[in-house]
Each structure stands twice: as C-alpha cells, then as structure tokens.
Amino acid sequence: MAQHNLGTVISFEFFRTITRRRFWLGTLAFPAAIAVILVLTVISNITTNSTADAQKSAQFSIAYTDDSGLITDQAAAMFGAHLVSDRQQGIDGVKEGTTDAYFAFPADTATETVQVYAADQGIFENGKYSAVAQEMISQSVLQKIGSSQLATMAQHAATINVTTFQGATEAGGLNSAIAPLLFMLVFYGLIMLLAGQMVNSTLEEKENRVTEMILTTLKPTTLITGKVITLFMIGLLQALVFALPVVIGYVFFRDALNLPALDLSHLEFDPVRMIAGFLILLGGFSLYTTTLVAVGAAMPTAKEAGSFIGVMMALIFVPFYVVGLVVSDPHAVIVEIFTYFPFTAPTTALLRNGLGTLGIIESIIVIAILFICAAAMLRLAVSLFQYGSISYTKKVPLRSILSRKGG
Template sequence: MVPAFMILLAFLVQSSESAIRKSSDVSGLTTFAFHYLDHSGLIDADLARRAGGSLATDVDKAKEDVKTGKIRTLIVYPSDVARSKIQIFENNVGLVADQKSTALARQLLQMSVARTVDSPQILKSLTASVEVDRAGYRNGVPDLGLAAVAVPMLFLFLYFTMTIFLGNQIIGGFAEEREQKIREVLFVDVTASSVFLARMVATTVLGALQLAIMVIPIVVAYFAIGPSLGLPLPAFSTWVLDSSKMLVGFGTLLLGVAMMIAVHAAVGAKIKSVREGSAFATLFIIAMFSPSYILGVISENPGSIAVQTMTYFPLTAPSTLLFRNALGNISLVELVISTTIVVITTVVTTLAAVRVYRGGQALPRKAPKS
C-alpha cells in the first residue's frame, strides 16, 4: 500500500509541477501576466512583453486596479535601482505569489541589463557563472571528496534503516507474544531456544522483505520520474567504487545489523509490553546515531578519545566503523578489534537472550538433581 501511495503521490506532484513549468519561457524567464512601470529606463520592453508584461501609464490608477483585482501584479522600477527599491503591488492569490513576482522583477531587470553588455567575460563575471575546477588531496593521493564516500555511506544508510525497522519489528513481536501469554503452550511442543531463534530469523527475513517491498518501488519511481520532476539525481558517473571499502562496508553492515537484532531480541525476551520495549529501542537508536553527532571529530581527529571509544563500544561500533570506512581513516588493526567486539557481543547477547527467553525452563535432557 505504502509504495503504491508514494507512486501515486509522485505522479500527482509531477502533473502539478508540469503545470507550473508551463509558466516559464525558453529563456528561463518566469512568465505570467503583469503590469510594470519603468522609471529606470533599463527594462527591455521586448523581454518584458515575452514575460507577460504590459506597460502601465498611470501608476495611481494601476495601484487602484490592483486593489480592486482588475490587475494581478504591478511592478514599479525606480529611477535609480542602486539606491531605491523595486515596488511590487499585488493581489495575492496563493501562498507563493509574492516570491514569484519578486523573482520575476529581479530576473527581468538582470536580463534586460545583461542584454546591454557586449563583453561575454564581463557578463560571465557579473552573473557569477564562472566554473571552478578544484583538485583535493588526502594522504598524498587525490581526494575525490563526496564522490569517494557516497558508496560506503550507502552501507551506513542501510544500517540505520534496517536496524530501526527490524528492531521495532523484533521487539514488537516478542512483546506481543508475552502480552498474549502464549509462550507456555508453545514451550510444551517446541523448545524455547527453537522458538526464539525461529522468531529472530523469521522476523528478520519478513522485515527485510517488507522493507524491500516499501523501498524498491520508491527508488525505482524516483529514478524513473525524478528527472521530469526536477529532483536531484546522484551523479553516478562520478562515484568511486572502491572494492575494499565496499567489502568492509558490506561486512560491517551485516555484523552491525546482526548485533542490533540480537540486542533487540534480548530486550524483547525480557520485556512485558511493547511500551516497555520502545524505551529500550530509543536508547539503542540514540547509541547507533551518536557517532553522527561527532562527525567532524571522526573525519578530522580519528585518534581522539571520543572516536576511539565509539569505535570499540559495541552499540556505537558499527556506525563509527561505517563512517570511518567511508572517510578512509580506519586502520586494519582498529577494524579487526572492533569487528571482533561486535561479533562477540552478538554471540554473547544471543546466548543470554535465549536464556532469558526460556526463563527457568529445563534444558534438554538435563535431569533434575536427585
């Protein structure tokens, strides 16, 4: 339902955007019906006409017509545009009407003046459209900036999205089972460990599937109709595909999601209600996002105590690793130690969670002490 709704919404937005774009001419000048008075003598009458403008002769009458609604917009250019303001009188219709006429008034003046300049160099300098070519270096090699971090950062984005989505599903599932008091009956037919692990795996798989069903149509729709909507699209051609960063990113994503699922499941095994669980989930999310708050320090001073702590603290390690992997400032030793901590945390948490989940249930074939 959600993807279908998003696609429908995108089409609606697209159709209304198309209607708006019809009010621009080929030169990029906003066009709509307006009246203007030019005391400066700078406005190109031909350009003004193409933009939908009509020259007014009597300013007082034109202002009165605006008030009564006969004229929608009146733009009055002062004799000295350097010292005085352009005046706009307008019969407001929509929320953005003011911005539209203001933009038009400025555009018309700029384009009219530009037509009078003969030198392309002066014109380009004045319109601030001179292009810049910058070369950056990091650690002695060319640094490609955002293009180099885009792909590794995708793993971070996936980590955040999957953890939030799956974490909520897992806690909700366990809490529901507890609230509905169905564990005892289940545990007579299936061991608690089996139920726990099956629930973890099933919820993860179903959650990932739900996430894919929601996200894929949106992504496809974005790329399919985004350009026609004027949405910014990533410059894929500039993206750098660094295999080592992608490998580390992918591995960290899997380990991080596994650990967060285990942590959420451990909480789910203990809590008595969804409400109780959501408090824990919020804590985990804060911990997960906390490296973002010190992103500046992570990028410029990875050896600082704060960054080192977050690199090795289990709940913050995956996102810190993913940030540092994207920025290219993590060493192999740090990577190995941190991922080892994440793996150990996952295993220990899962074992503890199973124990909590089964309560005092007797272990298989362990006869009571006699």
C-alpha cells in the same frame, strides 16, 4: 468521596512511580547523557579548530614549480619545499612515494588555480595540502609586499585544486565515500523501522500467555534464532519495498518529476571499504536485533520495554554529537571508544569507513566485536525467553539468569 478517591489514586500512582529505582535511572540518564554530550561537543569543537590551525604548519615533503615567480626561497625553506624542473617530475615523485606533495603554482595565482598533487591521507587530513600551499603564497607575498596588487593578493585566498593518490592510482576523495556511507543510511533505516517489531517478536507470546505451550514443541534456541532470521528477512523486504518506488520513479518518470540526471560514473567503489561496510552493517544489525529481542524476552509488557527502545535509539545517534571529531581526529580517544564500544561501533565505524579513516585491522576488530557480542546476546535472549516463560507479570532478573548460566 469521589475527590477522596481521586486523591488516593493520584497519591498511590505518584509515590509508586517515584519509589522505583528504574524511574530514577531513566530520569537521571537523560540529563547525564546531555551533560556528557555537551562535554564531548566542546572537546570536539576545540580539537577540530586546533587541528585546522595545525594544518597550516603541517610538515611533509614538498616539491613545487613556480610559473609566477612569486614563491620566495625563504617561504619554500620555511616548509621544506624544493623546486623541481617540471610538472611531470613533481607528479611522478608523489606517485612513487618519494615526495608527499607537489604544488604547481600558475603564472597568476590571483586568477588561476593552484594545482596540488599529493599522497592520500583521508578526506579531512588532505586539507593540510591546500592549507600549506596557501600559506606558502601568503608568506611569499608578505616578504615581497610593496605594491597594491600584492597587498590585494595577501587579503584573498588562492583557488587551489587538490588531487590525491594512493600509490600510483588517483584517490576517489568524496566520490569514494558516497557508496560506503550508504551502508550507514541503510543501518539507520532498518533499526528505526524494525526496533518495535524486534521487541514485540518475543513479547507477543508472553502477553498472550502461550510461551509455555510453544516451548513444549520448540527448543528456545530454535525459536529465538528463527525470530532473528525472520527479522533479517523482513528488514531486507522492507528495504526493497522502500527502494522500489524510488527506482521506478527515477527510471520511468524522471522527466515528468523534473528530477536531475545522476552521473554515477564519478563514484568510486573501493572493494575493501564496501565489504567492510557490509559486514559492519550486518554485525551491527545482528547486535541490535538480538539485544532488542532479549529486551522483549525480559520485559513483561510493551510499556515496560518502551524505555529500553529509547535508550537503544539514543545509542546509535550519540556518535553524531562528536562527528566533527570523528572527521578531524579519527584516532582521538573518544572516537576510539565509540569505534570499539559495541552499541556505538556500527555508526562510528560506518562513518569512519566511508571517510577512509578506518584501517583494515580496525575494521576486522570492529566486525569481530559486533558478531561476538551478537552471538552472546543471542544466547542471553534464549535464556531470558526460557526463564521468562514463567514470569508473565514481572521482568526477568538478569542477575539470576547469569548466575544460573554460570552455575
């Protein structure tokens, strides 16, 4: 009898589970997502490699001085480079915008550094300058080949230092990317820490069967808005609590912990990128908070809501599967989709903002999308919570909510 009952339980639970549509949606969503990610990764790698190769033949205006006498007229003509009388003339041309780049070839390119001064085009795009400078050397060597010294030089890359300018001001490069990229780190930390609490903020009342009682004294909009604001405050508090021991440890116990001294003087704080990063962080956090609050309002139990939390967590990591493409070709179609799709926008936009490839207009569009979607999701969360107050044991059908709102 016991075995018969066990078989009955197993059969009932198994077939009840596999006959649910959401079981197959959740089950098939994972391999489908992996397949899409693999395709995107392949495209990313191909594009990254082709972009790196294309940098060697990139066309831009070049001025140069040659103390080595190595650069041939043919090699200079190949890249449209023209000789200038001195270093200062070449640098001034870059600052004034009359020349894209200036190459200063030293007396011995095998042992001394080639100095490159150029217009800032973004962290990855700036790589074309050193690539072309190296190619000019390689082409000149190939044209003059005939001695063992030149043969050795042809086989080894020169040391090249690139200095870029935004107008007449020297660009920060990687030093200007560190500060705005911290917003992405904060975004990930807050979502990972608070995702469960966001969902449970509305689930607790439903599971405790006190929703209807609460709604007799509070408007749904007031209640949900209050919960969202509270989550913002909790997130800020947790961020401060986690940061405080690190700051105290570094300031007062750096020597005892053998921590290296941090030189922050080299960091660049671009006000435009910092403001954009903060607003993208705020908009992204608002969207994810209101979405997860809406999930909690729609689901009857935390178990039912768990699968949706997994999907939301996956969305913030998806852009990292094409990070090579985000860096190498930030205006590729896939990157643009990730930049403007609300649930991948925070990660992609924060990464591009940090790297300096997100323009002001693009930033404004992304920020507007995030806040508009967050406001729409807040309204949906209010409706789901209101109608879900009488649906304790089953999830709230989204279609019926939308049809009522439309009506």
